Amino acid sequence: xxxxxxxxxxxxxxxxQLPHTAQAAAKIVIVGGFGVGKTTMVGSVSEITxxxxxxxxxxxxxxxxxxxxxxxxxxxxxxxxxxxISITEQLVLYxxxxxxxxxxxxxxxxxxxxxxxxxxxxxxxxxxxxxxxMGRLEERGVPFVVAINSFxxxxxxAIEELRTALDLTPDIPIIECDARRRASSxxxxxxxxxxxxxxxxxxxxx
Numbered sequence: 001x002x003x004x005x006x007x008x009x010x011x012x013x014x015x016x017q018l019p020h021t022a023q024a025a026a027k028i029v030i031v032g033g034f035g036v037g038k039t040t041m042v043g044s045v046s047e048i049t050x051x052x053x054x055x056x057x058x059x060x061x062x063x064x065x066x067x068x069x070x071x072x073x074x075x076x077x078x079x080x081x082x083x084x085i086s087i088t089e090q091l092v093l094y095x096x097x098x099x100x101x102x103x104x105x106x107x108x109x110x111x112x113x114x115x116x117x118x119x120x121x122x123x124x125x126x127x128x129x130x131x132x133x134m135g136r137l138e139e140r141g142v143p144f145v146v147a148i149n150s151f152x153x154x155x156x157x158a159i160e161e162l163r164t165a166l167d168l169t170p171d172i173p174i175i176e177c178d179a180r181r182r183a184s185s186x187x188x189x190x191x192x193x194x195x196x197x198x199x200x201x202x203x204x205x206x
Contacts, residue, residue: 022086022089022090022091023090023091024091024092025092025093026092026094026117027094027096027115028095028115028116028117028118028119028189028192029095029115029117029118029119030042030097030098030119031098031118031119031120031121031133031144032098032120032122032123032129032130032133033123033126033129033130036121036126036129036149037121037149037179037180038081038097038098038121038179039052040180041147041149041177041179041188042081042082042083043081043083044179044180044181044182044185045085046084046085046095047084047085047086048084051081051082052081080097080099081096081097082094082096082097083097085186087189087190093189096111096115112136112140112142115142116143117143117193118142118143118145118192119144119146119188119192120145120146120147122146122147122149123149124148124151124154124155124162125151125153125154127162130146130166131167134146143199143205144172144192145172145174145175145188145191145195146162146166146172146175147174147175147179147188147191148162148174148175148176149179150176150177150178159174159176172195175188175191
């Protein structure tokens with residue numbers, strides 16, 4: 001049979017192939033309210049071309065989605081973002097960014113399944129949207145760190161002020177970051193991995 005006219009199914013790109021030295025992998029979720037920078041963080045730090053499920057925002061979202069501070073935002077994640085980063089030659093993290101609007105939060109349970117830990121991205125202009133996010137992680141028993149995404153027009157607060165405002169226990173790390181920068185986003189992930197390691201050492205990680 002002649003298949004010359006058939007479409008060729010492309011193989012995996014070299015950049016997407018898992019390093020041959022990889023021995024362990026962990027699932028990490030990036031969570032937060034609408035427009036806090038989840039897609040940006042996954043895209044900035046991923047060593048592969050990230051998978052995104054963004055759709056153009058329409059008039060139907062007016063009065064439904066809270067786009068405070070994101071007036072210029074024209075697209076939104078409706079399922080998840082996906083990326084990958086090698087922390088060491090042996091350890092690979094698979095990154096899953098969650099949708100921010102509450103009407104898509106029913107997808108979170110599936111994304112949380114099997115997650116080793118989470119990064120909660122916070123916008124200081126809208127601290128209140130973080131409470132439900134952190135509450136869901138606590139209900140599922142997913143350890144997390146908090147990353148304050150430094151938007152140019154956002155108010156700045158001392159870390160301990162933010163800890164009090166977010167009602168966080170002293171053991172949960174808080175770190176400032178710029179989700180647009182790979183090095184800064186990687187620092188956040190390294191903070192999470194150190195936190196998870198400390199929990200494992202004390203027997204608190206289940």
